[in-house]
Amino acid sequence: MSAAPARLPTPLILSAPAALLFGALILTPLVLTALLSFNEFEHATGRTHGFTVAHYASVLSDSYYLEIFLRTFRVAALATAICVVIGVPEAYILSRMRNPWRSVFLLVVLAPLLVSVVVRAFGWSMLLGPEGPVNAALMALGFGRMRLLYSEGTVIVALVHVMLPFMVIPVWTSLQKLDPAVEQAALSFGASRATAIVRVVAPQILPGILSGSLIVFGLSASAFAIPGLLGGRRLKMVATIVYDQYLSDLNWPMGAAVAVLLLAANLIVMLTYHRVVEGHYRRRLG
Amino acid sequence: MSFLELQDITKSYGTLNAVSDVTLSVEKGEFVSLLGPSGCGKTTTLQMIAGFVEPTSGTIRLDGRDITHAKANSRGLGIVFQSYALFPHMTVFDNVCFGLEMQRVPKGERRPRVEEALELVHLAAYAGRYPRELSGGQRQRVALARAIVIRPPVLLLDEPLSNLDAKLREAMQFELRDIQRKVGTTTVMVTHDQAEAFSISDRVVVMESGRITQIDQPYRIYEHPETEFISRFVGKTNLLPGTVQAVNDRAATVSLGGVPVEIDAGALVRGDTVTLCIRPEKLRLTGSGLGRLPGRVAERYFLGSQWLYHIDGPLGTLMAVTPNDGSAPLDTGEPVGLDWTPSVVRVHRGRLAEAPDPTLEAH
Amino acid sequence: MTRNGPIALIFHSLVVLFMLAPLAIVCLVAFTPENTLSLPTRGLSLRWFEAVFRHPDFVQSFWNSLWLALLSATLAVVLAVPAALAITRWEFRGRGFLNALFLSPLIIPHLVLGVAMLRLFALVGATGSFGWLVAAHIVIVTPYVMRLLIAAITGFDRSVEQAAYSLGASEATVFRRVTLPMILPGVTGGWLIAFINSFDELTMSIFITSPSTVTLPVRMYMYATESIDPMMAAVSAIIVGITAVAVLLLDRVYGLDRILVGQH
Numbered sequence A: 001m002s003a004a005p006a007r008l009p010t011p012l013i014l015s016a017p018a019a020l021l022f023g024a025l026i027l028t029p030l031v032l033t034a035l036l037s038f039n040e041f042e043h044a045t046g047r048t049h050g051f052t053v054a055h056y057a058s059v060l061s062d063s064y065y066l067e068i069f070l071r072t073f074r075v076a077a078l079a080t081a082i083c084v085v086i087g088v089p090e091a092y093i094l095s096r097m098r099n100p101w102r103s104v105f106l107l108v109v110l111a112p113l114l115v116s117v118v119v120r121a122f123g124w125s126m127l128l129g130p131e132g133p134v135n136a137a138l139m140a141l142g143f144g145r146m147r148l149l150y151s152e153g154t155v156i157v158a159l160v161h162v163m164l165p166f167m168v169i170p171v172w173t174s175l176q177k178l179d180p181a182v183e184q185a186a187l188s189f190g191a192s193r194a195t196a197i198v199r200v201v202a203p204q205i206l207p208g209i210l211s212g213s214l215i216v217f218g219l220s221a222s223a224f225a226i227p228g229l230l231g232g233r234r235l236k237m238v239a240t241i242v243y244d245q246y247l248s249d250l251n252w253p254m255g256a257a258v259a260v261l262l263l264a265a266n267l268i269v270m271l272t273y274h275r276v277v278e279g280h281y282r283r284r285l286g
Numbered sequence B: 001m002s003f004l005e006l007q008d009i010t011k012s013y014g015t016l017n018a019v020s021d022v023t024l025s026v027e028k029g030e031f032v033s034l035l036g037p038s039g040c041g042k043t044t045t046l047q048m049i050a051g052f053v054e055p056t057s058g059t060i061r062l063d064g065r066d067i068t069h070a071k072a073n074s075r076g077l078g079i080v081f082q083s084y085a086l087f088p089h090m091t092v093f094d095n096v097c098f099g100l101e102m103q104r105v106p107k108g109e110r111r112p113r114v115e116e117a118l119e120l121v122h123l124a125a126y127a128g129r130y131p132r133e134l135s136g137g138q139r140q141r142v143a144l145a146r147a148i149v150i151r152p153p154v155l156l157l158d159e160p161l162s163n164l165d166a167k168l169r170e171a172m173q174f175e176l177r178d179i180q181r182k183v184g185t186t187t188v189m190v191t192h193d194q195a196e197a198f199s200i201s202d203r204v205v206v207m208e209s210g211r212i213t214q215i216d217q218p219y220r221i222y223e224h225p226e227t228e229f230i231s232r233f234v235g236k237t238n239l240l241p242g243t244v245q246a247v248n249d250r251a252a253t254v255s256l257g258g259v260p261v262e263i264d265a266g267a268l269v270r271g272d273t274v275t276l277c278i279r280p281e282k283l284r285l286t287g288s289g290l291g292r293l294p295g296r297v298a299e300r301y302f303l304g305s306q307w308l309y310h311i312d313g314p315l316g317t318l319m320a321v322t323p324n325d326g327s328a329p330l331d332t333g334e335p336v337g338l339d340w341t342p343s344v345v346r347v348h349r350g351r352l353a354e355a356p357d358p359t360l361e362a363h
Numbered sequence C: 001m002t003r004n005g006p007i008a009l010i011f012h013s014l015v016v017l018f019m020l021a022p023l024a025i026v027c028l029v030a031f032t033p034e035n036t037l038s039l040p041t042r043g044l045s046l047r048w049f050e051a052v053f054r055h056p057d058f059v060q061s062f063w064n065s066l067w068l069a070l071l072s073a074t075l076a077v078v079l080a081v082p083a084a085l086a087i088t089r090w091e092f093r094g095r096g097f098l099n100a101l102f103l104s105p106l107i108i109p110h111l112v113l114g115v116a117m118l119r120l121f122a123l124v125g126a127t128g129s130f131g132w133l134v135a136a137h138i139v140i141v142t143p144y145v146m147r148l149l150i151a152a153i154t155g156f157d158r159s160v161e162q163a164a165y166s167l168g169a170s171e172a173t174v175f176r177r178v179t180l181p182m183i184l185p186g187v188t189g190g191w192l193i194a195f196i197n198s199f200d201e202l203t204m205s206i207f208i209t210s211p212s213t214v215t216l217p218v219r220m221y222m223y224a225t226e227s228i229d230p231m232m233a234a235v236s237a238i239i240v241g242i243t244a245v246a247v248l249l250l251d252r253v254y255g256l257d258r259i260l261v262g263q264h
Ligand SMILES: Nc1ncnc2c1ncn2[C@@H]1O[C@H](COP(=O)(O)OP(=O)(O)OP(=O)(O)O)[C@@H](O)[C@H]1O
Pocket: B013, B016, B017, B018, B036, B037, B038, B039, B040, B041, B042, B043, B044, B045, B192
């Protein structure tokens, strides 16, 4: 109850081990990486030294990098949009199911989240491969064999598969908080089912949709395994060029600059969300 | 010297004084209730006795020993929490046994003592159950057994019955008192239910915004509330502002908005501003034209054992309660007379402040 | 509660099909008797599972991943319990910062964490060390444990602990006999979700593993980029199986919807 003032306070002692570990393995490496991104890189020797903003300059001006950033942005935005279109109605349908179906299907939709993303990417590469069932179906329908792999479309489809649970979860959570009587009240005033959903349900789950969209967008923009396995060598995204810079070209400062930009973009999006959306909706929806 | 003594106890949270200058002596074996509206500092007071909150100033003595800064786990007091605070992962038996284990009671002694305690609260058959398998009243009794099994010098109860429905609450009140008599433990109970405080306490301590306003036997608190706040908080009452018009050695006349009313004199002088309090059950309804004041039944409410009337008259609307003796009640609109004995009128000096509905505040 | 209409149910079936199809196909292909990735149309065979167990790289990576996940989940719990208690039970300077720090791995892309750790490990000469790999995994799975623990601790009634104190229990006894048992579902749930996340982690690990510490997801990623044969499907099927067991366990001890809802 009363601690001697000279002693280190109990909460600091309790959190010290974790704090030290996080300081050593989160803060220090991030700072080191930020510093590294300003080092010059000698291609001949692989040494890094000095100070330069050349890496940032070339990322922000070189059309090769710009195209990759643009593609990453486009793919992530499309995956997010599709997740909204599929995830929101699915969450709504799930919330209107009765147990035990509700629990079972919630499990079916969410549990893939826990299966390694490599497995899921591999699954998609088989589904969409030249001998896969999707192509077999297309052939049977008379469309002929199509080259589905290594395209933006495939990457997006697989990303949607990986990200859909992240959209369903927050929407489901806000639906759980929603009082079913409110929708019934709207119906009792003579609103059609569609009107009730648009005017009464949608505004209340909007914060859930927004937070789901942000998570999906952030994770898609930094996704590595899906573009790595399904995008092939040509379809580069931000995460895969960081990987190449680090492990093939060994140009660490360049890779660090791209990584820092990726992190900054992520943090800006998340923090903006917190300020704008949460502040606004907290007030309106308590 | 009293058994449990609180002297000038104050607890501040920043600028807020949750409890101010509380001084209270509890005798050995006594049952004392802390009564007051929500937020008045009852729980804080109890928690200071228990040792979970440290007083900002003041001393607490138990049996002559200063325990103001003693640790909670060294005081050995029995506590029953409002939420019962049973250990959800232990059976009823283990819950009750926990305190004995902590006190290093020899193994062989534990079982009979736990069984004795469970016997006392009529739960001997439930020893093997988990708290979630019990009803609210049963949980409450486990909490009580757990507190008394360690034979604490003082038993502290924080709104022990407030989670129970009305019927069970009443039954438990008597049972609680019964058990307390049998065990003879000095008991301090917190409640904001006056009926509960009155029915089982030896003395009641009324608190208002962190301070004690009256300590007395239940009957005296009801009949002789020392402040107008207490008369409003404790039971229903009719409050009538007025001015003293004339005083002689036996009686005084108070003008209530022009209507003269006789009361017992007290120490009043002419011109004093006063508030008269008359309990509704002290008002007698007489035939029209009789009594001290005329009136007309505005509303009537059936309370089961009683009828509550709102009577319109020259003093505004007054409440009157009559026992339901089986005869037909008065009808609304019926003219009546109001009568009372001057000695039942309580006088408080000064005008009442904005008077919120006392019945609302009490709950 | 109103029923879902037929359109809703068709939509729902398509979503379920979409979610399960890639998992179903790897499990089916794993049983193929052929030499190529194909559906087992001519009977089932376990030959590719046998191949996995005879493949020293996969076997070693499996053990690496298992040890890594066991160690990092356990140590994450050991670190997170006191830290979560500190954050939920005390008001102190730096509390908000610590809370944000402990949850930060959830919003920092694992790719960024991977390159950052690679840089640190290179500087301190720890590249390829299993111990440092464990430390890195502790960092990324701690937030999951932390979140469940914070929910568990704030969710329970302090007066239960006060009751134990009033009965004479010491602080250590209260923690051991009352607090810990009451937050145990949070602890075990947190451990399991940490285990799964560590076992599955690819993006960070790919930067900081060495040939001797390669984890199963990293091995699979490498394997999948180089060759395609049904062995990959067999490993995948094994992982799906392990995950399914873990999911059922999780559902038992904590409730899967409770754990996932709130996971980001
Ligand atoms: N830890 C705390 N920090 C700040 N203020 C507090 C704290 N605990 C209590 N208070 C304040 O002290 C006052 C008294 O609180 P207390 O809990 O003693 O009231 P109470 O009489 O038990 O009320 P109730 O009948 O509602 O339980 C309240 O105004 C409350 O807000």
